[in-house]
Amino acid sequence: MRRTATVALVATTVFVLAGCASSAEPSPAQSDPALTGTVTVFAAASLTESFSEIEKQFEERNPGVDVVLNFGGSSTLAEQIVQGAPADVFGAANPQTMKTVVDASLATEQTIFVTNTLEIVVPAGNPGGVTGLADLARPELAIALCAQEVPCGAATEQAFAAAGFSAAPDTLEQDVKAVLTKVRLGEADAGIVYRTDVKAAGGDVVGIPFDEAADVVNDYPISTLTDAPNPRAARAFVEFVLSDAARSVFDEAGFGVPQ
Amino acid sequence: MAVLGLPLVALIVRAPWAQLPELLGRTETIAALLLSLGTSALATIVSVILGVPLAVVLARSASWPAIPRRLMRALVTVPLVLPPVVGGVALLLLLGRRGLIGEWLNAWWGVSIPFTTSAVMIAQVFVAMPFLVLAVEGALRSSDRRFEVVAATLGASRFTVFRRITLPLVAPAVAAGALLTFTRSLGEFGATITFAGSFPGVTQTLPIATYLELQRDPNAAIALSLLLMGVAVIVLVSLRDRWVPGVTA
Numbered sequence: 116m117r118r119t120a121t122v123a124l125v126a127t128t129v130f131v132l133a134g135c136a137s138s139a140e141p142s143p144a145q146s147d148p149a150l151t152g153t154v155t156v157f158a159a160a161s162l163t164e165s166f167s168e169i170e171k172q173f174e175e176r177n178p179g180v181d182v183v184l185n186f187g188g189s190s191t192l193a194e195q196i197v198q199g200a201p202a203d204v205f206g207a208a209n210p211q212t213m214k215t216v217v218d219a220s221l222a223t224e225q226t227i228f229v230t231n232t233l234e235i236v237v238p239a240g241n242p243g244g245v246t247g248l249a250d251l252a253r254p255e256l257a258i259a260l261c262a263q264e265v266p267c268g269a270a271t272e273q274a275f276a277a278a279g280f281s282a283a284p285d286t287l288e289q290d291v292k293a294v295l296t297k298v299r300l301g302e303a304d305a306g307i308v309y310r311t312d313v314k315a316a317g318g319d320v321v322g323i324p325f326d327e328a329a330d331v332v333n334d335y336p337i338s339t340l341t342d343a344p345n346p347r348a349a350r351a352f353v354e355f356v357l358s359d360a361a362r363s364v365f366d367e368a369g370f371g372v373p374q
Numbered sequence: 375m376a377v378l379g380l381p382l383v384a385l386i387v388r389a390p391w392a393q394l395p396e397l398l399g400r401t402e403t404i405a406a407l408l409l410s411l412g413t414s415a416l417a418t419i420v421s422v423i424l425g426v427p428l429a430v431v432l433a434r435s436a437s438w439p440a441i442p443r444r445l446m447r448a449l450v451t452v453p454l455v456l457p458p459v460v461g462g463v464a465l466l467l468l469l470g471r472r473g474l475i476g477e478w479l480n481a482w483w484g485v486s487i488p489f490t491t492s493a494v495m496i497a498q499v500f501v502a503m504p505f506l507v508l509a510v511e512g513a514l515r516s517s518d519r520r521f522e523v524v525a526a527t528l529g530a531s532r533f534t535v536f537r538r539i540t541l542p543l544v545a546p547a548v549a550a551g552a553l554l555t556f557t558r559s560l561g562e563f564g565a566t567i568t569f570a571g572s573f574p575g576v577t578q579t580l581p582i583a584t585y586l587e588l589q590r591d592p593n594a595a596i597a598l599s600l601l602l603m604g605v606a607v608i609v610l611v612s613l614r615d616r617w618v619p620g621v622t623a
Contacts, residue, residue, distance in 0.1 A: 190589040285489035286571025301472040
């Protein structure tokens with residue numbers, strides 16, 4: 116009697132579960148079978164706003180996945196990956212920082228997904244009266260630039276070299292957002308950041324384009340990492356970043372399309 | 375013991391000993407070292423000048439009402455428990471060009487503190503002075519007040535009592551506190567990079583240079599770390615038994 120009841124109970128449970136499973140059809144937007152787990156994405160600081168938006172959209176399409184974003188200077192992130200930080204995806208602000216990771220055999224295929232252009236940034240109201248690149252050599256102004264090893268700093272150096280110009284910076288910051296913050300707070304009279312950062316800071320800052328920026332456009336590569344803890348979801352994330360949905364997010368933010 | 379000692383052992387074991395002279399001899403490294411030593415020394419002097427009187431006031435505050443006394447003690451201890459970056463942000467909001475005081479400094483005298491070597495020193499004083507104050511205060515509290523009382527009965531003025539009785543009694547604690555202040559200033563990173571920025575020769579101290587080198591040339595970063603560790607060890611060894619604030623030999 117008891118055994119019959121147990122069998123009946125087990126059978127019922129199995130049928131109920133089978134019924135549930137078959138009714139949970141994956142929605143068309145999901146990849147099949149459903150992705151789960153965490154995707155750790157190390158991304159350049161300049162990707163903060165756009166990747167945060169992409170994270171939201173990706174998580175909507177893949178409810179089982181949690182995207183964890185880690186922003187910072189690309190060179191710092193590259194070094195962390197080389198030192199063994201557990202990451203699935205790396206989005207760098209220039210190919211040289213990605214090369215650090217590739218050289219350590221931690222990334223293989225890389226795709227350029229956006230480009231970014233430099234722009235001079237000044238606090239709202241332009242207290243320093245900055246009109247162009249030449250003003251960045253004025254010693255009485257507080258100028259904030261990215262340090263050379265960071266992609267934004269490397270591009271700035273190249274732009275200066277192209278212009279045959281020598282700036283007089285007062286501080287060399289670790290990532291582009293630090294430069295932006297110094298300008299936003301009014302501590303610096305001018306700095307050089309990306310066009311996307313100027314857009315992201317809204318009314319707190321004003322952007323001043325300069326000609327040489329067109330010659331030093333930064334190509335942003337993205338790659339899944341060889342030691343990724345969650346390779347399937349990592350690949351799906353990179354595919355999403357390369358998709359049209361993400362393209363509109365990047366366009367909105369001010370990024371350029373790779374040639 | 376292992377938790378504290380093994381990381382240092384790892385540093386020594388993995389150091390690029392053969393390349394050490396070349397790595398440490400670079401101009402930027404020497405510049406960072408001299409800047410660090412210079413600003414830390416100045417910060418220590420400032421801390422002694424400002425901190426010893428503060429410590430005397432604190433130690434003799436037993437007769438004050440409870441709340442002002444506790445508040446003062448808390449204020450002195452706050453920089454010790456505050457994350458350095460938070461200290462840097464706070465300093466920026468006070469002395470930055472749009473800061474509470476900095477705005478007026480800038481408007482009236484055209485003085486701008488961030489991105490200068492003075493900013494480095496101010497950041498160091500902010501984080502390190504509490505060490506000195508607490509060390510001296512501890513010594514004062516435990517010192518025998520009867521000497522001072524006797525000196526007063528013998529006709530010494532308050533200043534003479536302070537100069538010839540109190541100060542010599544706490545001199546070892548001042549020395550110990552000063553050495554701790556110096557070492558803490560040498561290692562200051564978060565407040566410096568937030569408030570003073572980072573520029574070679576002006577504000578790029580040894581810890582900041584080490585952080586930067588980690589992204590460029592990890593071997594150089596290890597060399598710089600060894601250097602910093604070496605300086606710290608030398609300073610602390612010379613303290614011998616007296617390096618816990620408030621505890622005298």
